[in-house]
Amino acid sequence: xxxxxxxxxxxxxxxxxxxxxxxxxxxxxNMPPSSQSFxxxxxxxxxxxxxxxxxxxxxxxxxxxDANRPWICYWILHSIALMDEFVDPELEDNTIDFLxxxxxxxxxxxxxxxxxxxxxxxxxxxxxxxxxxGDKALSSVNREKLYSFMQQMKxxxxxxxxxxxxxxxxRACYTAISVAxxxxxxxxxxxxxxGNYILSCQTYEGGISGEPGxxxxxxxxxxxxxxxxxxxxxxxxxxxxxxxxxxxxxGVEGGFQGRTNKLVDGCYSFWQxxxxxxxxxxxxxxxxxxxxxxDGEDSDPESPRTTASSDATEEGLNKDLSQDDSHSQKDHxxxxxxxxxxxxxxxxxxxHAKVNPLFNSLALQQYILLCSQDLNGGLRDKPxxxxxxxxxxxxxxxxSVCQRSWLEDEDAPPLPHAVLGPYSNLLEPIHPLYNVVxxxxxxxxxxxTSS
Amino acid sequence: xxxxRAIYKADERSPRALRLTRRAIHLNPGNYTVWHFRRLVLExxxxxxxxxxxxxxxxxxxxxxxxxxxxxxxxxxxxxGSNARAKxxxxxxxxxxxxxxxxxxxxxxxxxxxxxxxxxxxxDYCQQLLxxxxxxxxxxxxxxxxxxxxPFLGGLIAVRxxxxxxxxxxxxxxxxxxCPWRYLxxxxxxxxxxxxxxxxxxxVCLKPSQEFRDAVVALWTSDTHPLDxxxxxxxxxxxxxxxxxxxxYWIWRKNKLPIAA
Numbered sequence: 001x002x003x004x005x006x007x008x009x010x011x012x013x014x015x016x017x018x019x020x021x022x023x024x025x026x027x028x029x030n031m032p033p034s035s036q037s038f039x040x041x042x043x044x045x046x047x048x049x050x051x052x053x054x055x056x057x058x059x060x061x062x063x064x065x066d067a068n069r070p071w072i073c074y075w076i077l078h079s080i081a082l083m084d085e086f087v088d089p090e091l092e093d094n095t096i097d098f099l100x101x102x103x104x105x106x107x108x109x110x111x112x113x114x115x116x117x118x119x120x121x122x123x124x125x126x127x128x129x130x131x132x133x134g135d136k137a138l139s140s141v142n143r144e145k146l147y148s149f150m151q152q153m154k155x156x157x158x159x160x161x162x163x164x165x166x167x168x169x170x171r172a173c174y175t176a177i178s179v180a181x182x183x184x185x186x187x188x189x190x191x192x193x194x195g196n197y198i199l200s201c202q203t204y205e206g207g208i209s210g211e212p213g214x215x216x217x218x219x220x221x222x223x224x225x226x227x228x229x230x231x232x233x234x235x236x237x238x239x240x241x242x243x244x245x246x247x248x249x250x251g252v253e254g255g256f257q258g259r260t261n262k263l264v265d266g267c268y269s270f271w272q273x274x275x276x277x278x279x280x281x282x283x284x285x286x287x288x289x290x291x292x293x294x295d296g297e298d299s300d301p302e303s304p305r306t307t308a309s310s311d312a313t314e315e316g317l318n319k320d321l322s323q324d325d326s327h328s329q330k331d332h333x334x335x336x337x338x339x340x341x342x343x344x345x346x347x348x349x350x351x352h353a354k355v356n357p358l359f360n361s362l363a364l365q366q367y368i369l370l371c372s373q374d375l376n377g378g379l380r381d382k383p384x385x386x387x388x389x390x391x392x393x394x395x396x397x398x399x400s401v402c403q404r405s406w407l408e409d410e411d412a413p414p415l416p417h418a419v420l421g422p423y424s425n426l427l428e429p430i431h432p433l434y435n436v437v438x439x440x441x442x443x444x445x446x447x448x449t450s451s
Numbered sequence: 452x453x454x455x456r457a458i459y460k461a462d463e464r465s466p467r468a469l470r471l472t473r474r475a476i477h478l479n480p481g482n483y484t485v486w487h488f489r490r491l492v493l494e495x496x497x498x499x500x501x502x503x504x505x506x507x508x509x510x511x512x513x514x515x516x517x518x519x520x521x522x523x524x525x526x527x528x529x530x531x532g533s534n535a536r537a538k539x540x541x542x543x544x545x546x547x548x549x550x551x552x553x554x555x556x557x558x559x560x561x562x563x564x565x566x567x568x569x570x571x572x573x574x575d576y577c578q579q580l581l582x583x584x585x586x587x588x589x590x591x592x593x594x595x596x597x598x599x600x601x602p603f604l605g606g607l608i609a610v611r612x613x614x615x616x617x618x619x620x621x622x623x624x625x626x627x628x629x630c631p632w633r634y635l636x637x638x639x640x641x642x643x644x645x646x647x648x649x650x651x652x653x654x655v656c657l658k659p660s661q662e663f664r665d666a667v668v669a670l671w672t673s674d675t676h677p678l679d680x681x682x683x684x685x686x687x688x689x690x691x692x693x694x695x696x697x698x699x700y701w702i703w704r705k706n707k708l709p710i711a712a
Contacts, residue, residue: 009551010586067482114456115484165487167522204595204637213561213600215554215592247700248629260588260629262552356699363696 010261017263020383021253021371028370040369040421042399043377047392048085050377051076054389055091067111070102070124075393077131081437082396082427087132096137099125107145117149118163123175126182130436130444138447147185150176158193169210170201174223178434181230182441184448195233198224202237205260206245216245218258218271225278226433234282243358246275250359254367255382265381266372266391269364269398270435276359277401277410277432283355284408357405365402365420368395397435400427410438452478459488464495473506480510486519490526500527504535508542515546521555525562536567544576551580552589561596570601585621591630595637607638612651614638619655683708 007015028039055076066072073095080087087095101113102125108117109125129137153160153176160172173194180186200212201224207216208224225242228234249256249272256268372379372395378387379395403426404410406418410429419426431441455475458468472489475482493503507524514520528535543560546553564570574597580590598610615638621631639646646652671689679685687705691698 008584008586010584067479067484110484111482114459115482116487118483162518163483163487165490165526166483167518167525203592204640205592205633210554211558211561213565213596214558215589217554243700245633247697250696252696259552260633261586262588356702358700358703360696360699 013263014261017382018252021264021367024370024383025366037422040425042083042369042421042425042427043373043375044083044085044424046375046377047379047396048080048083048377050374050387051079051389051392052087052091055087055095067115068121069112070099070109070121070128071111072389073099073128074124074131075389077128078436079389079393079396081131081440082400082430084428092132093136096129096132096140099128100140103140103142104149105145107142107147107149116163118166119150119153119160119172119175119179120162122146122149123179126179127434127436130182130434131440133440133443135447138444141183143183143185143448146179146183147190150180150185150190154190156193158195158197160194170198170208170220170224170227171210173198174227177227177230182434182436182444182448184445186230191231194231195228195236198228199236202242206238206241206243207249207259208242215259218246218249218256218268218275221246222271222274222278225275229278229282230433239279239282242275243279246272247358250364253371254360254363254365255371256364263382264367266368266379266398267381267394269368269372270394270401273359273364273398273401274432274435276357276405277430279358280355280405280408281432284353353408354406355408359405361402361405361418362420365399368399368402369421369425396427397430399425400430401432403427404429455485455488459484462491464492466496468492469496469498476510480514480517480520483519486523490523500531501535503527504531504538504542511546515550515553516555518555521559524559528563529566533567536563536569539563539567540569547580551584551587554589557589557593560593565600570597570603573597573601574604581621585625586628586630588630591634595634611638615649615651619651622655681708 028036031039054072077087077095098113099109102109102111102115102121104110104117106117108119109122110117111121115121126141129141150160152164153162153166153172155161155168157168159168159170160176161168162172162175166172176190177186177194180190197212198208201209201214201220203209203214203216205216207218208221209216210220214220221242225234225237228237249258249260249268251257251264253264255264255266256272257264258268258271368379371383372381372391374380374387376387378389379392380387381391385391403414403419404412407414410431414426416423429438430436431438434441436444452475455471458471469489469492472485472492475485476489479485493500504524504527507520507527511517511520528539540560540563543556543563546556547560550556564573574594577590577594577597580587581594584590598604598614599607604610615635618631618635618638621628622635625631635652636646639649668685671685679688684705687701687708691701691705694701
């Protein structure tokens, strides 16, 4: 029997959002088909214009008040790359030069020229340079100095500090490990005890918190899971608890909330949605059978019951994974038989097998397209909130994940009805561990493993 | 900011430098470099840190979600020690009264409790918050933190029975509230056997009695597909339909069920 007391703050806030979202959906469903098609269109030109303007305003006027500027570069550049658009070569050059000015002579990138190096801004700067691609961008990173910066940020607990004397949390671990992996400077010294720290952050709910004891949170869960995969210790997590927690973060609106009983927010389309991309990847690299499509719930009528070509795949992948003969799945903490972690990020599955996403991809796409899009360009948290570059980046990243959620192989072309709205809504695939566009990752990987 | 950069480069740790960092922080509270340098200056000048807390508080009024601020607070409190404890716990409470799920505030509160103590009233505080809003997951999380780590409660096993009772009451009052369900599972983390055998819990959800089975069967509305004989499978089938947003997940769960004997 439901409680008869008046609604609590949580219930009231939730109800307000539901009303807004459902009224939007109702309006949509009552529209004629031609209007519906328009509403489901990704407003590419407007988004690109909004984004490019944001990058330009950054360009010449180097105002040192902002400590987040590499982030703004990344959010904008990544969003543009997702839409398979390009930045004007002059603007590109200016950006590379600007990021170089954010680089500390002793390694790492700060929030702006003259600022202390910081792991988060380092992550943003490196991801920006990888997204830009090309020799000039990729070679501009001083990897030796960056490695020593990371070593200094390493704490005895296994975690990393964001900056000299800064806070330690799961986000710092992810930014460090992700960058080190991408630049091919990840080693046992950096990896040591990181797994222990992250493990201590998995909560009773199943998700992962920022620090031990804090609440399970989408952002930190993504960071924690990605890090554990990158250091090859993901089996230490209670994955079934984690999955059970994250599937319930998707709400009636179709979008994801960051924490239990909090409000939906477009950016969690990536932080929470991306977790499924990681898990999907995990299931295939571990050689587990991919989930065969059921008959009733078949979201892909063109394909009959398809199982992954898992036997052939398994063999190929296990061969890639085991650089070291003595490696076994259980042997995670023994550094001597550690799998070459440089290869972890690189393994993509072979073949065009199909899987069933564990989350509701179409519902999330509907939320992103109908609720998060600002028709004048940019994307936002939820209706009623303003657009910003951060939400633009993560809503689009989430959309990309959704569109490819039925594919085992990120590279394969999605089937038409995997994409909500016109097929032109299709975005570039990302590498879910780093959240950079896949072919930019591939270029960077080649560059940093050969040099 | 140019002045700041000059002083920072020169590494001048003077009262002038301190004043400059204050101004720079007002202009941009997100500038972690300035906060870091301020700490160096505070140390060098051996300044009164109680005043520093007031300063942070004034910045916090419009920036309660700023990482740097909270980190700086931690640094100050670390140096002030347990004398600062009561005032700090009180301050965090007042910030939470404005924004009861503020992530930084809760993390900071946990840090203060672990570093300086003050556990005695914490369970009551959680209780209070949950009475105001039983859907507040931050409060449930804090409750879990307290019952598992407070040196005064004897550890999880000691409080488990009463916590189970509390969770079950919460479930019965609002079965659609996810918090107490997860909390309940959390109480039996790594000990599924005990969870399944706990009579209080079965009374609420688990006992596969005939009555329960009848209720499950009643939810099944398909005429064409008979309900699976195995209860767990049947439940997955039902959930696939009544929780259709997660249909994929329930299919996956069903496929992972151990083969019925």
